[in-house]
Structure formats: C-alpha cells, structure tokens
Amino acid sequence: MSRLSAVLRALVLPVAAVVAVASAPLAQARPEPRPPKEFVALSDVDPTILQEMRYFTPHNFTGHRVDGYRRPLCLLTRPAADALHEAQRALLRRGYGLKVYDCYRPQRAVDDFVAWAKDLDDQRMRAEFYPRVAKSRLFLDGYIAEKSGHSRGSTMDLTIVKLPAVPTRPYIPGESLVSCYAPKEERFPDNSVDMGTGYDCFDTLSHTADPRVQGAPRANRMLLKSVMEKAGFANLAEEWWHYTYRAEPFPDTYFDFPVSRRPAP
Template sequence: MFAIFSTFLVAAVSAPGAARAATEEKAPAEFVALKDVAPSILQDMRYHTAHNFIGSKTAGYDEPLCVLTSAAARALARAQQKFLTQGYSLKVYDCYRPQRAVDQFVRWAEDLDDELMKDEFYPRVEKSDLFTDGYIAAKSGHSRGSTVDLTLVELPAATTRPYVPGEKLVPCYAPAEQRFPDNSIDMGTGFDCFDTLSHTLDPRVGEPQSTNRLRLRTALESVGFVNLAEEWWHFTLAAEPFPATYFDFPVSRASLNG
C-alpha cells in the first residue's frame, strides 16, 4: 500500500469503489468458506483473537473462518496441491475483511494513547505515523474478498501455544526463536509486522528467510496471485471478481449462501 503500504492494517488501498451498506449481513453467492474448497489449508485467523496489532478481537469477525471469493479459494487450492507434494501446507492469517473491521483499525490508529501491542507489531514506528507511512487506510483490498494473508508450514505441522493477553511482547522482527512462536517456516518477521523488514525483497533478510519468501511468492504467482511488495504475506488475485466493491457482511457461516 504505500510508501510502506501495508496490507494488514488494512493492506488497504484507497481505490475508488462502491462500499456496501454497513447493515448488510449476507455475502454474494460468489463467496465461499475456504474450508469447503481446500480443507487441508491451515487457518490461524488472527483478527478473531487478541493476538493482533490492536490487541482484541476485531469487529465483524464473528467466527475464526477464512471467507473468500470462489475464484480466490480455487486458486489457493491449486497452490496447496503443489505445496503438499513438497511437504508444506499453506496457512492463512486473514482473508475477507469486513469494512467495519477496517473502520475499527482507523479509529484505533487515531487513538494515540492505545499502544498496547506496539512492542510486538510496530516497535520502530510511531503510532502517529501509521497513516502517513501507509500502514492504515480507510479502504482495504481484503474487503473485496480476493486478498489473503498467508504463510507456509512444514508438515507435519507442529502445534503452537495460544497467545496469552498481557504476556511479554517481543518485536516482530526478532529472530524466530525469540518472537512469538508460530509453526510457519521462518520468513524473517512475524505476520503483520509494521516494519520495512516485511518488504518481500528486503536485502537485509538473509537465508533461508529470503528463499522461503520467494517459495511462497513464486507458487502463488503461478496460480494468479500478485504479491504486495511491502508485505511478504499479502497476496491478491489478479483477476479478482469485485475489483472496486468493498463488502461489510460479517465473517461467519451464516453470512454465506447455501
């Protein structure tokens, strides 16, 4: 997104588009649960938990469920089949994101007194700079339904402990053995790390981290996704079905048709 355009906070691109009414509760028929299309893809839906940059469950994430357009879900399923033959699995952190969640991120960014999760997610960035540096925006590509944040896990997948609210935070760019445990392969930073080290091709990231990032990017590009250069984990389907529409239905089974 930006100068440091980040996806997570809203990986958001303020592109023009038709934002849906905040009261909508049902998704268009083109949306599906990823589990129904690619059940082997692991899910670690961070915005349904308190382990994210705001430190609490996010508005609109009624269930820990990855929802995407059918086109995006089918493309991920193709990538997953390639990775399974190599001994890896995809793991998603975030998929479709309701506009109400994006709105919450904006309100959070405007509250300069709330720095609960700074020590992990943005230790080297002043909160007052989150807008100007491009980490937060009023619109997110995630709300169009074909953008996903994800990583790779070596199989068999190790179990990871849950985040405990209030625990000591470690910078997201610290060595893998020091930062919050994640069963993904080492990508050089944790997910949602507001730092230039998150840039996919940052030259300061050594081996094997840079190789791991390129392994993920190459496979996803081969099935039609485009990587956001500022975030190694952020990918958007190039031929997304809703390139200018931002949705606001909740993340839940009840929101889906059928």
C-alpha cells in the same frame, strides 16, 4: 376545571400516550448484509489449508478482537479459493502447506483499524508489531488505510508451514511481547517457516524483497511468491504475507457483511 375533571384528565392522558405508542408501527431493524453467492468458506474448497484467523483473537496489532469477526473463518470469492487450492497442491508435493491469517475483511473491521490508529494512547501491542514506528505515522507510512483490498474478497494474508505442522499455542493477553523482527526462536511461537519477521510486522523488513533478509527466510519468501504467482496471485511488495488474486471478480466493491455464517459451497 373541577377537581374531579382534573383527576380524570391526569388518568386519561398517560393511557392515551401508551395506546399511541403501541399503535405506532415498529421500527424495522436494518437487516445484516449477507455475502453474495460468489463467496465460499475456504475450508469447503480445501480443508488442508490451515487457518489461524488473527483478527478473531486479541493477538494482533490492536490487542482486541476486531469488529466484524464473529467466527474464526476464512471467506473468499470462489475463484480466489480455487486458485489457493492450486497453490496448496503445489506446496503439498514438497512437504509444505499454506496457513492463512486473514482473508475477506469486512469494512467495519477496517473502520476498527482506523479508530484504533487514531487512539494514540493505545500502545499495548507496540512492542511486538510496530516497535520502530511511531503510532502517529501509521497512516502516513501506509500501514493503516481507510480501504483494504481484503474487503473485496480475493485478498488473503498467509504463510508456509512445514508438514506435519505443530499447532501454535494460544496467545495470553498481557504476556510479555517480543518484537516481530527478532530471531524466530525469540518471537511469539508460530508454526510457520521462518519468514524473517512475524505476521503484520509494521517494519520495512516486511518488504518481500528487502535485501537485509537473506538465507532461509529469503528462500521461504521466494518459495511462497513463486507458488502464489503461478496460481494467479500478485504480492504486495511491502508485505511478504499479502496476496491478491489478479482476476478478482469484485475489483471495485468493498463489502461489509460480517465473518460469521458459512456460505454454501
């Protein structure tokens, strides 16, 4: 091959490669899953229910905003949201209201929990959320699982507030932590009534009917349980805050669309 031919070949090959790449069909990005029409924003059904969406913030047991929470928004299936509206009406007549901490939870958020639980070196929130449980036991003790009823869209975590409710102050990452079962006046300030522990407290004291929880905290738990059961919900016995609508429309489907856009009412 002559020197001139070699030079021309060196110039032509890169151009041909660029043309080939440009001519290839563009890879199609996988579309983001969207909520089915049966999902609604709770605020469209009942704007009087307070929302403090903890997993949108770093004030949760992971210490970071959880994957999949792009807006601080409670999404639920329509039947669950309507039933929650009935529970709210019952409480409003008594001078109380509901506050939700979590509602629909995408599978990617559950996966985030699982990854966090496997990282035994990340203990930054232990002093508040699981001071008496070794992180290595969170799976064995059932605090973390690879599937969650929240992903089916009819489960929520919630509490009761006395009205008018004073807003809860923002959590400051790195601030001193107090155990979730400390007396209410010592725990992170929450505008809910005293339930005996804080939300997401990984401890047996969070069991709804734990006999060690007495007085006003027990009465508050029983009030929430009574109102929610009359509205068609079932409580998870290990968590005073966890309720599922019994007639949930998707009992076997675990969704993964992000908590972002507001579905139409």
